[in-house]
Amino acid sequence: MKTNYMLMSALLAGSLTIGCSKDNSADVSRPTADAIAATDVTAAANVPITATIIVKAGQTYDGKGNTIIAQGLGDGSQSEGQKPIFRLENGATLKNVKIGAPGCDGVHVYGNATLDNVEWLDVGEDAMTLKSKGTVTLNNCIAQKAADKVLQINADGTININNFRVTTFGKVLRTNGSGQYNVTVTINGGTFNGGTNIVRTESKNLRVRYRNMSTSNVSKLWEVPSSSQVSTY
Ligand code: DGU
Ligand code: CA
Ligand code: CA
Numbered sequence: 286m287k288t289n290y291m292l293m294s295a296l297l298a299g300s301l302t303i304g305c306s307k308d309n310s311a312d313v314s315r316p317t318a319d320a321i322a323a324t325d326v327t328a329a330a331n332v333p334i335t336a337t338i339i340v341k342a343g344q345t346y347d348g349k350g351n352t353i354i355a356q357g358l359g360d361g362s363q364s365e366g367q368k369p370i371f372r373l374e375n376g377a378t379l380k381n382v383k384i385g386a387p388g389c390d391g392v393h394v395y396g397n398a399t400l401d402n403v404e405w406l407d408v409g410e411d412a413m414t415l416k417s418k419g420t421v422t423l424n425n426c427i428a429q430k431a432a433d434k435v436l437q438i439n440a441d442g443t444i445n446i447n448n449f450r451v452t453t454f455g456k457v458l459r460t461n462g463s464g465q466y467n468v469t470v471t472i473n474g475g476t477f478n479g480g481t482n483i484v485r486t487e488s489k490n491l492r493v494r495y496r497n498m499s500t501s502n503v504s505k506l507w508e509v510p511s512s513s514q515v516s517t518y
């Protein structure tokens with residue numbers, strides 16, 4: 286190995302630095318960390334839509350914190366027949382999105398789905414409907430201002446609800462009419478403030494398990510055929 290004695294002695298003497306300036310306090314061209322954050326992070330925005338957003342089987346829609354504003358899909362009232370904002374096909378994931386007013390018919394799920402950090406700012410006819418058999422997991426979601434139902438269950442299913450925060454509602458979860466759906470609901474954590482029921486069902490085949498759930502101003506937590514359908518875990 287050939288040694289460069291000139292370079293070695295300069296380094297040892299501290300008179301040479303490699304690759305950076307010794308004193309950058311006067312280097313005004315170098316952006317601060319704050320400036321980088323301000324320019325690199327895109328501010329959340331409103332995203333107008335005029336048709337349902339379809340998330341195909343197995344795909345993910347990441348809203349990146351943006352707010353969807355629907356036009357022409359419904360008025361967010363209690364009238365039936367409004368269109369959904371999102372349609373999730375089997376195995377789809379919806380995350381990091383806010384659904385603004387009008388909430389229309391919310392999110393329709395066909396099969397299995399995961400909803401992470403979805404926020405309904407003003408629930409429309411309802412927030413989410415299970416349209417065909419599947420397992421739906423909601424993580425860290427928020428729903429506000431639901432005139433009536435939040436989660437509408439129109440099929441057999443497993444509904445896992447983790448840290449859901451709901452303010453002002455009729456029912457957080459409701460099965461359709463007198464349907465005897467086979468449903469397992471698990472509620473882990475979450476806060477539910479200002480409503481009539483957490484679960485209302487006519488189904489004798491629905492089970493609810495819950496823990497660490499905080500409720501305030503809820504008239505009757507469980508409107509179910511038999512109290513034996515509800516347990517902690
Ligand atoms: O009988 O079936 O509101 O799926 C009434 C209807 C009603 C449903 C529900 C839904 O319960 O349309 O959003
Ligand atoms: Ca509906
Ligand atoms: Ca409804």
